[in-house]
Amino acid sequence: MLKQYPFYVKCTVILLGLILFVYVITGLREILAPLSFALLLAILLNPLVNRLQQWKIPRVLSICIALFLAFLFIAGVGYFLSAQIAGFTDQFPLMKKKLVQLVENLQRDISRRFDIDVEKQQAAMEEAGAKMKPLIGSTAGALMSSIAALILLPVYSFLFLYYKNLLLNFIYEVFAKENFKEVGVVLKQTKGAIQHYMYGLVVETSIVAVLNSLALLILGVKYWILLGVLGAILNIIPYIGGIISVALPVLIATVTKEGLHTQVLIMICYAVIQFIDNHFLVPYIVSSKVKINALISIVFVLLGNAAWGVSGMFLCIPFAGILKIIFDRIDDLKPWGRLLGDEIPVRPKAQWPIRRRPGSVKNAKIKAG
Secondary structure (H helix, E strand, C coil), X not given: CHHHCCHHHHHHHHHHHHHHHHHHHHHXXXXXXXXXXXXXXXXXXXXXXXXXXXXXXXXXXXXXXXXXXXXXXXXXXXXXXXXXXXXXXXXXXXXXXXXXXXXXXXXXXXXXXXXXXXXXXXXXXXXXXXXXXXXXXXXXXXXXXXXXXXXXXXXXXXXXXXXXXXXXXXXXXXXXXHHHXXXXXXXXXXXXXXHHHHHHHHHHHHXXXXXXXXXXXXXXXXXXXXXXXXXXXXXXXCCHHHHHHHHHHHHXXXXXXXXXXXXXXXXXXXXXXXXXXXXXHHHHHHCCCCCCCHHXXXXXXXXXXXXXXXXXXHHHHHHHHHHHHHHHHCHHHHHHHHHHCCCCCCCCXXXXXXXXXXXXXXXXXXXXX
């Protein structure tokens, strides 16, 4: 029906719909973000619940066992990271003293080379720190809300798994009976894509954590396990997380070691690891079923951060994959599905006509005909 209206009408309707959608999801992020994580976790645990039910274990008990194993794994990772962070904080006063000395030396060098007073530099740093305080406060608030959402996560996941058949029947009943087959295909592909993405993400993150930690151990960087694991976790956030994961060990090496050769070697090692990750691990382990191109990935990460903060940055890529699956199954939305994908056509479908010289052989044949 929308094709019957002029182009400007269609654009207006689409823009209004997008604005309303963004307004709703931004205003309800405290509710929708935990539900989204719980939905992903429920889809991830669904095969385990089905397997436990095949072993004649009651449904409620199967869901509880699956959730217990999942949160046991999460608690193990959290305990490991907290133990590493505890050792890191013990050395924090010495590192802070060394960092202050480095900043003072840098200020003197800037004052000597660029004729900028130390007082002006200090004022600029204080002004930047004042601007950063709201950002730090919002980040702390986001972390506190994430902790609160973590408490609700098992409850939401349990209810998603328990009412799975009810929710699936609702989705089928929304559409006409002649579309049941297409709806089933979309649901099956969406479930498979999310499960493959999440399983692959765990494997890829583990491999990157091992590679990062080994590189930092060989280079003699302190807290190599903590930095390697944190770098792998931050690497889940496309592009932006990779930059932060490199900056952390470079900063630690700057504070704890003399010279700059270690920092250069860290950047070289991380560049090699990123090359392995982007060209081998991600294509073959994580995103072999649903591939999203780099441009759309960056845009979705920025939009996710603007809408839901850190949670949105983690959720944006799986949801982009879900949108691509849905778009690829609907005729009117197939161009949007191709836009999200990474398959680049050889040439555009419509091109400007090619002008030929009057004396060309082809034109001569046309005139003769």
